[in-house]
Amino acid sequence: MTDLSTGEAAAYGDRDPDALARRAGERANPDRDQHFLVDDRVLDRIPGYLPDDADTSHLLEIGGGAGALTDRLLATIASDDGDGDGDAPGHLSVIERDGTFAAFLREEFATAVDDGLLDVIEGDALDVDLPPFTACVANLPYGVSSEIAFRLLPEGKPLVLMFQAEFAERMVASAGESEYGRLSVSAQHYAAVEIVERVPKEAFDPQPAVESAVVLCTPRDPDYAVGDEAFFLRFVKALFTQRRKTMRNAIRNTAHISGLDAPEAVVEAADEELLRRRPGTLEPAAFAALAELAREHGSPGEA
Secondary structure, eight states: OOOIIIIIHHTSSOOOHHHHHHHHTSOOOGGGTOOEEOOHHHHHHGGGGSOTTOOOSEEEEEOOTTSHHHHHHHHHHHSSOSSSSOSSOOEEEEEEOOHHHHHHHHHHTHHHHHTTSEEEEESOTTTSOOOOOSEEEEEOOGGGHHHHHHHHGGGOOOEEEEEEHHHHHHHHOOTTSTTOSHHHHHHHHHEEEEEEEEEOGGGEESOOSSOEEEEEEEEOOOSSOOSOHHHHHHHHHHHHTTTTSOHHHHHHHTHHHHOOSOHHHHHHHSOHHHHTSOGGGOOHHHHHHHHHHHHHHSOOOOO
16 A cells, blocks of 8 residues: 555646546537536635534545546645544545546556545435445536535535526525525435535636526535424425425325325324415425324325
8 A cells, every 4th residue: 555645645636627528538418417527716615614523534526527526635645644634645536437437547546546546436426325424515517416415415414516596596495495495405304505605607617608606515414393294204305396386286286296085184283374384485494384284184095
């Protein structure tokens, strides 16, 4: 094993994104949802958005591409195991579905692979088994960012993820805001979420059609309890399909989605003031309380 205390650690973190793309021999393909982040300043900042006390001993990256962010993440873990004692290097796992780029990552970072710092998993992040990880930092493929995010969030680990700006704004929205919806409640059920940086289209090659944003998800327990998490999330999803209706009508109209056998019984048991409100005005804790009421009175089954 190479001594990583000096030279090897310094070998990571300063690779030029454009040079990496040239060496990879293949451009990012927007038809395959590939938009590579090439702005050095943004790349350098992204790992630093992890909380100061985050365990970086085993980082996960999804969508490594030509390796510009991979390079920065290797610099983060190469010096120690992430817990501050400096006794051993950490580890980075990269999931990459494109076989050409997966092979390039193994070749470009062959020393890191040989030294046990890096492994590259070729496959779709929605299908492969996730490796054990302590935190995830990734520029996600935007077409499946929601599905990937909700695969990661239940893991209860710090996440620094790049999304379309509009998606990010919906993740962090509060009750009463126009962007507030199912995504807001569901994401905030698992973590405190905040936009830590907005990223212009010009930071990518090829440029996407939309602006982007980096979101920090810090795991925490919600300030409410739910007896059946799957039903809670399904119930929230159902009600927001009727976001312009009153809660009374939303409960009645969405039993086929939520799985309620007796929606009218839920309406009869619920507070009248709440029933006059609309889904977009309810705090997550109110949804949780209503979901528990629905479980008690509505005989929920599988939707």
